[in-house]
Amino acid sequence: MSKIGVFICHCGENIGAKVDCTRLASTLGDHPGVASSIEYKYFCSDPGQESVKKAIRDNNLTGVVVAACSPRMHEATFRKACAEAGLNPYMCEIANIREQCSWVHNDNDKATDKAIDIVRSMVEKVKRNNNLQPIEVPVTRRALVIGGGIAGIQAALDIANAGQEVVLVEREPSLGGHMAQLSETFPTLDCSQCIMTPRMVEAAQHPKIRLLTYAEIESVDGYIGNFQVKVRLKARYVNKSTCTGCGECITKCPSKKISSEFDCGIGKRTAIYTPFAQAVPNIPVIDKNSCTYFKNGKCKICVKTCPLDCIDFEMQDEFEDLEIGAIVVATGFQVQNNAMYGEYGFGKYQDVITGLQFERLASASGPTGGKVQRPSDGKEPETVVFIQCAGSRDPSKGVKYCSKICCMYTAKHAMLYAHKVHGGKSKIFYMDIRAAGKGYDEFTRRAIEEDEAGYLRGRVSKVWLENGKLMVRGVDTLLGKPVEIAADMVVLATAMVAQPDAKEFAKTIGIGYDEYGFFNEAHLKLRPVESSTAGIFLAGACQSPKDIPDSVAQASASASKVLALFSKEKLEREPVIAVNNESTCAGCWGCVLACPYGAIEKKDIMDRSGKLIKRVASVNPGLCQGCGTCVTFCRSNSIDLAGFTEKQIFAEVMGL
Amino acid sequence: MSEPFEPKITAFVCTYCTYAGADLAGTSRLKYAPNVRIIRLPCTGRISPMFILKALQKGADGILISGCHPGDCHFTHGNYHARRRWMVFRALLAFTGIPEERIKYSWISAAEGLKFADLINSITEDIRKLGPFDQYHKLIEETQAPASL
Numbered sequence: 001m002s003k004i005g006v007f008i009c010h011c012g013e014n015i016g017a018k019v020d021c022t023r024l025a026s027t028l029g030d031h032p033g034v035a036s037s038i039e040y041k042y043f044c045s046d047p048g049q050e051s052v053k054k055a056i057r058d059n060n061l062t063g064v065v066v067a068a069c070s071p072r073m074h075e076a077t078f079r080k081a082c083a084e085a086g087l088n089p090y091m092c093e094i095a096n097i098r099e100q101c102s103w104v105h106n107d108n109d110k111a112t113d114k115a116i117d118i119v120r121s122m123v124e125k126v127k128r129n130n131n132l133q134p135i136e137v138p139v140t141r142r143a144l145v146i147g148g149g150i151a152g153i154q155a156a157l158d159i160a161n162a163g164q165e166v167v168l169v170e171r172e173p174s175l176g177g178h179m180a181q182l183s184e185t186f187p188t189l190d191c192s193q194c195i196m197t198p199r200m201v202e203a204a205q206h207p208k209i210r211l212l213t214y215a216e217i218e219s220v221d222g223y224i225g226n227f228q229v230k231v232r233l234k235a236r237y238v239n240k241s242t243c244t245g246c247g248e249c250i251t252k253c254p255s256k257k258i259s260s261e262f263d264c265g266i267g268k269r270t271a272i273y274t275p276f277a278q279a280v281p282n283i284p285v286i287d288k289n290s291c292t293y294f295k296n297g298k299c300k301i302c303v304k305t306c307p308l309d310c311i312d313f314e315m316q317d318e319f320e321d322l323e324i325g326a327i328v329v330a331t332g333f334q335v336q337n338n339a340m341y342g343e344y345g346f347g348k349y350q351d352v353i354t355g356l357q358f359e360r361l362a363s364a365s366g367p368t369g370g371k372v373q374r375p376s377d378g379k380e381p382e383t384v385v386f387i388q389c390a391g392s393r394d395p396s397k398g399v400k401y402c403s404k405i406c407c408m409y410t411a412k413h414a415m416l417y418a419h420k421v422h423g424g425k426s427k428i429f430y431m432d433i434r435a436a437g438k439g440y441d442e443f444t445r446r447a448i449e450e451d452e453a454g455y456l457r458g459r460v461s462k463v464w465l466e467n468g469k470l471m472v473r474g475v476d477t478l479l480g481k482p483v484e485i486a487a488d489m490v491v492l493a494t495a496m497v498a499q500p501d502a503k504e505f506a507k508t509i510g511i512g513y514d515e516y517g518f519f520n521e522a523h524l525k526l527r528p529v530e531s532s533t534a535g536i537f538l539a540g541a542c543q544s545p546k547d548i549p550d551s552v553a554q555a556s557a558s559a560s561k562v563l564a565l566f567s568k569e570k571l572e573r574e575p576v577i578a579v580n581n582e583s584t585c586a587g588c589w590g591c592v593l594a595c596p597y598g599a600i601e602k603k604d605i606m607d608r609s610g611k612l613i614k615r616v617a618s619v620n621p622g623l624c625q626g627c628g629t630c631v632t633f634c635r636s637n638s639i640d641l642a643g644f645t646e647k648q649i650f651a652e653v654m655g656l
Numbered sequence: 657m658s659e660p661f662e663p664k665i666t667a668f669v670c671t672y673c674t675y676a677g678a679d680l681a682g683t684s685r686l687k688y689a690p691n692v693r694i695i696r697l698p699c700t701g702r703i704s705p706m707f708i709l710k711a712l713q714k715g716a717d718g719i720l721i722s723g724c725h726p727g728d729c730h731f732t733h734g735n736y737h738a739r740r741r742w743m744v745f746r747a748l749l750a751f752t753g754i755p756e757e758r759i760k761y762s763w764i765s766a767a768e769g770l771k772f773a774d775l776i777n778s779i780t781e782d783i784r785k786l787g788p789f790d791q792y793h794k795l796i797e798e799t800q801a802p803a804s805l
Contacts (some may be wrong), residue, residue: 079749100694102686104681104686507728627730628698628699653710
């Protein structure tokens with residue numbers, strides 16, 4: 001006979017104010033098989049957990065139902081408490097009467113009725129729960145970091161410096177990401193390249209880091225501690241092992257007018273190129289789509305120039321399989337294409353540029369050598385208008401969220417412009433100045449007070465060309481007056497958005513993403529660096545817009561999670577896996593077809609003389625992830641899913 | 657006047673997407689009709705058509721099945737199996753005379769708390785319009801009643 005304990009948590013007012021917990025407790029107390037039914041203000045608290053343990057010991061409970069918040073919050077807490085009281089932790093279940101009951105209903109009586117149903121159904125399930133033991137799986141102590149920007153580099157270095165192996169994969173020809181494109185960084189105005197390139201070199205030369213640039217992730221299989229990752233090494237058409245990076249081929253390449261991705265279209269590059277002078281590794285790649293040889297079958301000037309015969313036009317993409325224990329995703333962001341703002345003239349007027357293009361103009365290694373010049377005629381602009389929130393916080397045309405870094409980089413741009421063009425006037429249209437961060441507000445004040453950035457609170461309605469000037473019409477809402485400014489250049493503080501292929505990528509590696517394509521963390525507040533998939537962690541702007549300090553902090557946090565994972569010999573996994581009854585299995589292999597993980601194998605059953613009696617399905621507990629698809633396929637009801645057995649679910653349904 | 661009919665609806669949802677979406681509706685304090693009881697499963701691939709029949713037998717007036725969007729399944733393709741199974745099961749339902757409208761199939765992700773709340777409200781209203789599922793419940797009563805000759 002079952003002796004179930006029901007523990008009804010008030011969660012302060014959260015449940016108590018909506019659900020009549022006393023009625024709930026007394027109704028459940030009368031339910032067959034319930035030995036104890038008590039209510040308490042906060043069962044998750046220390047005394048709350050103690051009372052659960054005491055009730056288990058006093059009543060020799062065989063199962064526990066905690067009616068409280070979502071199992072996603074405290075299932076682990078209460079299962080641990082049960083284990084401490086000597087009860088198998090898998091005999092404890094949570095009835096979710098907060099997120100899915102008290103918080104979502106207005107009517108107290110109906111909410112209480114629903115809560116009774118929820119708890120009763122769960123009691124019926126727990127009566128049929130079985131003692132389960134966690135499964136142990138080995139851990140491959142090698143991390144994969146995807147993305148070679150500042151977040152990826154930081155995570156890779158932290159893991160490698162702790163003595164663990166890292167494979168760092170970057171899809172561009174060089175490490176660096178967006179940070180390598182920046183001129184100077186807020187709030188210290190130190191040169192981005194000066195702090196970035198040493199880290200790139202350190203990562204490339206680290207004995208524990210294997211660097212795979214110009215490579216992309218093809219597929220990810222397996223699970224925490226045991227991922228199988230296939231990487232595509234894209235053909236560079238340049239032999240990595242012999243190239244010394246002398247750059248002769250680049251100087252001689254006749255296709256010199258290709259728009260440079262690294263310079264955001266402001267600069268030009270050749271068909272055989274490195275993205276920038278400090279590239280790591282400093283080995284060029286051939287852009288197949290622009291190369292004269294690939295287009296016309298003639299040229300091969302680079303082949304003739306190369307002193308070491310490194311160029312190989314026959315090179316093919318290669319694939320490599322990696323055994324990986326944990327993955328850090330640091331795939332970064334992109335800036336939004338502002339073409340949807342026709343009124344700002346982006347794409348129509350050459351001198352309307354994005355913030356990132358301004359970074360390249362202001363960068364000492366940029367196409368203008370750090371001189372702020374108009375892209376159209378190379379003149380120094382006398383007046384520059386900056387438009388903040390060009391895409392951010394605009395539900396109608398752009399994105400709903402705040403991109404977080406634009407207030408700061410626009411202030412920085414105004415300062416850099418003031419330092420580089422003496423007497424230049426900067427005007428900044430803003431909605432709010434969001435400068436939360438160490439030294440940030442001081443920084444924007446400095447832009448206003450020392451570098452005379454003219455802040456105008458309001459939006460811009462139109463930009464048009466008149467007598468060689470970009471006329472900017474907006475409103476100053478603090479004066480309540482429309483303003484018109486004749487500018488030489490307009491800089492849009494474009495929104496940070498997810499990578500264009502972020503959703504596809506998330507599906508490839510099996511993590512969640514939000515409506516914008518940013519990757520989902522397991523818990524926004526308490527588990528901000530873990531993805532919803534065990535063993536995959538997040539770092540940097542692939543999760544949400546972030547500045548450099550936040551990206552670095554999150555990268556180090558991810559690294560520490562990876563290291564914690566690698567500190568164990570074996571991992572314990574939830575024992576929610578399929579189990580086959582070999583005596584009834586008919587060997588129809590429906591389950592084999594159904595299993596997404598290839599976790600079901602065919603097993604021979606022999607008699608004593610070694611004669612084959614029959615072949616049955618056998619579940620590999622290391623590979624099974626516990627989805628239960630095979631159970632539904634099984635015609636003879638032989639396979640069942642521990643923790644969600646047929647009996648348990650039918651009992652839940654019947655308990656409603 | 658009799659009380660308005662309150663339909664009983666049983667929902668079978670996967671824990672990774674729709675259950676999380678339902679939790680999000682809760683943490684966002686969205687309000688919706690209290691007629692749905694949720695059964696949490698690891699994946700929609702785990703949902704056997706028998707669960708649906710059992711829930712109807714137990715007195716449910718409507719059923720909701722919801723999981724991750726196509727392509728988003730935590731278990732890579734459990735939801736595709738569920739969808740394929742549903743296509744076949746739906747034909748069987750039609751054949752046996754159970755109205756398909758009583759069973760809803762939907763995709764709700766962990767980010768779609770609002771969609772979850774809206775869905776619960778709309779399915780409750782739809783089932784309310786269809787009225788109690790007496791046809792099936794009476795059949796069950798008759799088959800379970802002791803034979804009297």
